[in-house]
Amino acid sequence: MRLVAYRLRFFCMTGWRWNWFDAVLVTMQVFEEITMIVARVSLTDSDTEGGGNLSFLRVLRILRLVRVVRLARVLRLVRQLRTLVTSIGASLQSLAWTVMLIVFIIYVVGIYFTQLVTNERIGATAAELDSQNMQMMARYFGTLERSCLSLFQSISGGVGWEFLLHPLMEDVSWFVAPLFTLYIAFSLLAMMNVVTGVFVESALQSTAEDKEDCFAHQLFDLITEHDEDHDGQLSEPVLELIVTKPETVQRLEALDINTTKARNLFKLIDIERTGVISITSFIQACLRLRGAARSIDVTTMMFEQKRFLKEWQAHAARMEELVVRLTPADPAGSGAGSLTVASAASAGALMRRGSSRGFPLNAQGRALHSLEHFVGRS
Numbered sequence: 001m002r003l004v005a006y007r008l009r010f011f012c013m014t015g016w017r018w019n020w021f022d023a024v025l026v027t028m029q030v031f032e033e034i035t036m037i038v039a040r041v042s043l044t045d046s047d048t049e050g051g052g053n054l055s056f057l058r059v060l061r062i063l064r065l066v067r068v069v070r071l072a073r074v075l076r077l078v079r080q081l082r083t084l085v086t087s088i089g090a091s092l093q094s095l096a097w098t099v100m101l102i103v104f105i106i107y108v109v110g111i112y113f114t115q116l117v118t119n120e121r122i123g124a125t126a127a128e129l130d131s132q133n134m135q136m137m138a139r140y141f142g143t144l145e146r147s148c149l150s151l152f153q154s155i156s157g158g159v160g161w162e163f164l165l166h167p168l169m170e171d172v173s174w175f176v177a178p179l180f181t182l183y184i185a186f187s188l189l190a191m192m193n194v195v196t197g198v199f200v201e202s203a204l205q206s207t208a209e210d211k212e213d214c215f216a217h218q219l220f221d222l223i224t225e226h227d228e229d230h231d232g233q234l235s236e237p238v239l240e241l242i243v244t245k246p247e248t249v250q251r252l253e254a255l256d257i258n259t260t261k262a263r264n265l266f267k268l269i270d271i272e273r274t275g276v277i278s279i280t281s282f283i284q285a286c287l288r289l290r291g292a293a294r295s296i297d298v299t300t301m302m303f304e305q306k307r308f309l310k311e312w313q314a315h316a317a318r319m320e321e322l323v324v325r326l327t328p329a330d331p332a333g334s335g336a337g338s339l340t341v342a343s344a345a346s347a348g349a350l351m352r353r354g355s356s357r358g359f360p361l362n363a364q365g366r367a368l369h370s371l372e373h374f375v376g377r378s
Contacts, residue, residue: 081211087203096200102152109183110147113168113176117141120172133167138300140164155187215255216283222251223279234282238277239266257286265289 011019117137123130128134140150140159154161161184168176224230226238226248242248245261252262265285269277 083207086210087206090206091199091202094202097196098195102187105183105187105191106148106151110144110151112179113141113151114144114147116168116172116176117147128171131171133171136167137171138287141168151183154184155192197249212287216287218251219255219257219283219286220279222248227279232279233276234279236266236270239263255286261289 011023037148101211120155121134121138121142124134137138139146141147150159153159154164161180165177223238223242226242227234239262243252243262249259252258266282269281269285290319
C-alpha cells in the first residue's frame with residue numbers, strides 16, 4: 001500500500017533504508033509462498049505416482065527462518081532497544097582490541113606456567129607423576145592450550161584461581177603464588193575495569209548521538225508540518241505560527257526550546273535580514289544551544305573574533321590613508337579649503353575597494369556621502 005501511495009518516491013524519501021529493508025523482506029516472503037505452493041503441487045503429483053521427495057520441501061522450510069530478520073523493524077519503534085543495539089555495535093571495535101589484549105596477556109603468562117609444569121614433570125619420578133597434584137597440573141597446565149584456557153577461566157569465573165594455584169605451590173614452588181596473584185590482580189582490577197570503562201564510554205557516546213538524532217527528527221517534523229511549500233526553508237511567518245500555537249509551544253518546550261530563544265535564534269541566523277533561513281541551519285543551531293559550550297565552538301568564536309579585528313584594523317588604516325590624502329599639503333593655509341572633486345572620487349574609489357573586501361556597503365556609502373558633502377561645502 002505504501003509503495004502504491006508513494007510510487008518511486010518510496011525508495012528515496014525519508015527513512016528510505018527501512019523502506020528498502022521492508023521491500024526486500026516482503027519480496028522474499030512472496031517468493032517463499034509461491035515456492036511453497038509449487039512444492040506442494042509437485043509433492044501431490046509425486047504422491048499420486050507412488051513416490052515423493054521431501055528434501056526439497058525441507059529446504060524451503062528453512063527459508064522461514066528469514067522471517068526472524070523482520071524483528072529488526074522493531075528497533076526503529078522502540079527507542080530503548082535501538083539504543084542498546086546501537087551501543088553494542090559502537091563497542092565492537094573496542095571489543096576487538098580488548099580481545100587482542102586479553103589473548104596477548106594470557107598467552108604470555110600461559111607460556112610461563114606451561115614451561116614450569118613441563119620442567120617439573122620431566123624431573124619427577126613415576127610415583128610423583130601418579131600423585132594427585134601432578135595429575136591436576138597436567139590437566140590444567142600440561143599444554144599451552146590448557147594453560148591459556150585455565151588462565152582465562154580463572155579471571156572469568158569458570159574455575160576458582162585458588163584451586164589452580166594450590167598444586168603449583170605444593171609441588172613446584174611457593175614463588176608461583178605471588179606471580180599468579182599478580183596476574184589475577186592485574187587482570188581483574190586493572191585490565192577488566194579499563195575495558196568496562198571503554199564500553200561504558202562507547203555506550204554513552206552512542207546514546208548521546210541517538211538523542212541528538214531523535215531531537216533533530218522531532219524538530220524537523222514539527223517545522224515541516226507547518227511548511228506548506230516543502231522547500232526546506234523556514235520563513236519568519238511560519239516560525240511565528242509555530243511559536244504562537246499552544247500545542248506546538250508545548251512540543252518546543254519538551255525539546256528544551258522556548259519561544260524567545262527560537263525568535264532570537266532565527267534573527268541571529270538571518271544575517272542578511274531576508275526573513276528566510278534553511279531548516280537545516282536552524283536545527284543545527286538548536287543542537288549547538290543544547291548543553292554547555294563545546295571547545296570547538298569557543299575556538300571558532302575566538303578565531304572569528306581575531307579575523308574580524310584584523311579586518312577592522314585594515315579598514316581603519318585605509319580610512320587613515322584617506323584622511324591623509326584629503327588633508328591640505330600647505331601648512332600655511334594657502335588652499336586650505338580646496339578639496340577637489342578628484343579627491344572625493346579618489347575617496348570613493350578607496351571606499352569601494354574596502355567594500356569589495358567584505359565591509360558593509362551602507363557604512364561605506366554614508367562615509368562617501370559625508371566626504372562629498374564636505375567637498376561641496378569647501
